[in-house]
Amino acid sequence: MRKNFFFLTLFLLFAGFLHSQENQVIQVKIKGAEKLKSSFVNKILTTKKHQKLDSIKLENDLIFLKRLPAISNAFYEVHFVEKNNYEVLFFLEENFTIIPEVNFWTTTNKQFAFKIGLYDYNLFGRNITFGGFYQNNGFNSYGVNFRAPNLFAKKWGLAVNHQNWKSEEPLFFNNTSANYLYNNISFEVLALHQFNLKNSIDFGVNIFSEDYTYLSGATDSSVPQKLNLNKALFKLVYTYDTLNYFYQYVNGFKSILYAQYVLTENDFQNEFLIAWNDFLYFKRVGNKGNWANRLRFGLSTNENSPFAPFALDNNVNIRGVGFLVDRGTGVATLNSEFRYTIYDKNWLAIQTNIFTDIGSWRDPGGELNDFLKNEKLRIYSGFGLRFISKKVYNATFRIDYGFKVYDGKSNSKGGLVFGIGQYF
Incomplete structure (x- = not known):
């Protein structure tokens, strides 16, 4: 002992x-x-x-x-x-984090449109984002957003969003289309949780209403000219993030899974599930180069409806293709670009880039092999410029010109795409 x-x-x-x-x-x-x-x-x-x-x-x-x-x-x-x-x-x-948002563009019917807003991405010095916007594209829209990832503790936070959005959007049916006024009024509350440096989730509920009002174009007895839908949406966003930043340069891998289950009761839409995943890969090339890639694949409940959730659009997935030119119940896109810094001083950097955007869609009510059909395939390439403030958060003004390499459906030859922030 x-x-x-x-x-x-x-x-x-x-x-x-x-x-x-x-x-x-x-x-x-x-x-x-x-x-x-x-x-x-x-x-x-x-x-x-x-x-x-x-x-x-x-x-x-x-x-x-x-x-x-x-x-x-x-x-x-x-x-x-x-x-x-x-x-x-x-x-x-x-960074300077009180950022105005100003955008001007013309809609498909040549209507002059603008969007103005103001956001603080570091409210009270505690990593809280708060702000809102007003938009006029012939119709009045607004939104208010609050996001505090560390509100309750380092790993727990809260996001609250409200939006009243109106836009003229095309709906596609029977190889033709019609323009509708789309109005979405939503209230969203999300819990934010960070497991560790690499893994985090957002989850919560969105209560919203959708109004569709016929404006012009083709009509069909099976497609209503006035539709009001009340819905509830349960949302989950899972993020795996290994990205490392050095000013305008990014290196690493990131995966974001979006999953939504929508409850609704009407004659034209049933309850449905929608999910998509963005895989992002960035690699530094030498001292001034950055290779950037985004692969997106998504599917939704495959209803044969003109109100399909995945859109083909200049500002979302294929640069140069046009504004809301198609819809589907499945999406597969690849965006790849090489960014090269040609000017870099204390507060300003300028990048050039060359890119290729490739995408395919599944028709509403279609089959998975729709992704492999030539008429669904779209390939656009182009070049652009980035003007980047190194002292202001997300203050990147981008301009890209995309031209058609192959497009099995659209007659678009390409065009300019403007925006704030990198494309992805």
Whole structure:
């Protein structure tokens, strides 16, 4: 018994000696935080005071910080203090995060349209996004958005959104089409949870109504000219993210799964499921190049209805194809582009890019082999410019020109596409 006690005591003394030899963090300091609250940064870091100095935690904290809208770049230093005690300093370069949104364009019927808005992506210095927009495209629309990923704790947050959206949209049926006024009024509440640096989910409910009102074009006795639908939508978004950012450059892989189950009761739509996944891959090429790719595949309940959920559109998937030129119950698209920085100074970077967008759709009520049919295939290529502010979050003005390589259905020869932010 005494022998066992002796060895236990020896073991505890040895373990205590090893623990005393561990490098300890005695201080974590945040440098460069102006609007962003240092107390908030310390809250979301995994590197903590009075814990073991861990190089893996430091690197993960750095990646996490650079993903925040409020931070354009970050780095850290570790300073020896005494014995096994160290001080960790995180140096932040902040973005300007109060961003106006201004867009002008013409609709399919040559109507002048504009959208204006204002968003703060770092409200109260706590990584909260809040703002809204007003749009006029011949009809009045507005939206208000709130998103706080760390509202309750580092890993739990909340998003609340309201939107009243109106637009003139084409519906396709019997090899013809008609233009309808589409009005969507929605209220959405989502819980946000981050499991770890790579994995997170958003889940919640969206209560909305949809109104379709006939404006012009073909008519059919089976397609109503006035339709009002009340719906509830259950949403899940799962994100796997390994992306690492350095100003305008991105490296790594990201997967985003969107799944929605929609409840409705009417003669023209039943309850349906819709899901799609975006696979994104980015690779740095040399000092100035960036290869960017997005593969999207999605399916929905396959009803033979003109109200199919997946749209073919300039601003969403195929640059140069036109505005809302087709719809389907399945989508498969690949966007690939090479970005090259031709100018890079303290606050401004300019990139050129060449791209190819490829896509195919499944017709409403069609088969999976629709994706392989020549008349469904669309290939557009082109080139563009990016003007990037390195000090303002998401302040990238892009302009692309896409021209037709192959299009089995549309007569479009290509065209210009403008936008804010990278295409993907």
